[in-house]
Amino acid sequence: MELAFIPSPSRGVLNLGPIPLRGYAFCIIIGVFVAVWLGNKRWIARGGRAGTVADIAVWAVPFGLIGGRLYHVITDYQLYFSDGRDWVDAFKIWEGGLGIWGAIAFGALGAWIGARRRGVPMPAYADAVAPGIAFAQAIGRWGNWFNQELYGKPTDLPWAVEITSSDGGRVPGTYHPAFLYESLWCIGVALLVIWADRRFKLGHGRAFALYVAAYCAGRFWTEYLRVDDAHHILGLRLNNWTALLVFLLAVVYMVLSARMRPGRETVVEPGAEAADGAGADGADGAEKDADAAPANSSDAEEPKEPKDSKVAEDSEKEGDPAAPGGSGESEAAAADPADGVRDLKDGADSARKG
Structure with missing residues (x-):
């Protein structure tokens, strides 16, 4: 007899009035909000604008839900299209059944559309939202607890989950809580990505690839624990093969990306810095002004001699009574002609310095 276990809810729906x-x-829903909130903070920290993550999520989330449901229905088609089954149930997403592989693939497609519309590089966006997606998965797995699904082999461990429903061929008893194992693993994946991103300055999609690889490693063993019906290939469940293939692709991407595009993006959203008052456009403008200005004052063209000084010299030569030094000069200038010469020289020097 089990000393303790995790009880399952008697029903997976709570009626709030109608x-x-x-x-x-x-x-x-809670997982989506957490992913957007954390992704927004990380996006701003990398130089993006507030609200961009949510705007792109408007595209990513619906695509992800559709993709997740399609993957589940295609890989478990016997649940909806075999004899005695109602194909309409394939549309009842609230009853459970989302394949993470289809959700990520189609969600990435939706995010790419949204990012393209905003002029945002998709790899940088994926890096920003990667830990949030892992946290969202950790929260979303508790939806399986409400539906009494995603459990492993029978066990009498204290943290075993009790299954009471016999719907869908379930056998009441206590089992390994595979949903709990995967939820805890996803939390660890999120923390790993956050730490690695800070430590190694991951960029160009490598933080997202790390999330994918780490998740697949955990999904492989949690999937191995499951006892529900699934398609098998060479003795392994289909999702085990999917996790292995995606893991290898993620690792290859990280290695090639690190060699071809090391470092991290300096600009993740065009115009974001300028909007915050410290934009790259302003810095570029200052550099352009500096380039346009002479590097040394000696390189600048020496100003021409003022016309007034030229006229004064010509008038003096011709004996113009109105010119300084002429026959009509003031008594002070006449008393000391050198003063007038010095004034002209100082005026010319001032003009040159100006």
């Missing part, structure tokens, strides 16, 4: 609040959907 509004049904389903635990599965609630967990997904």
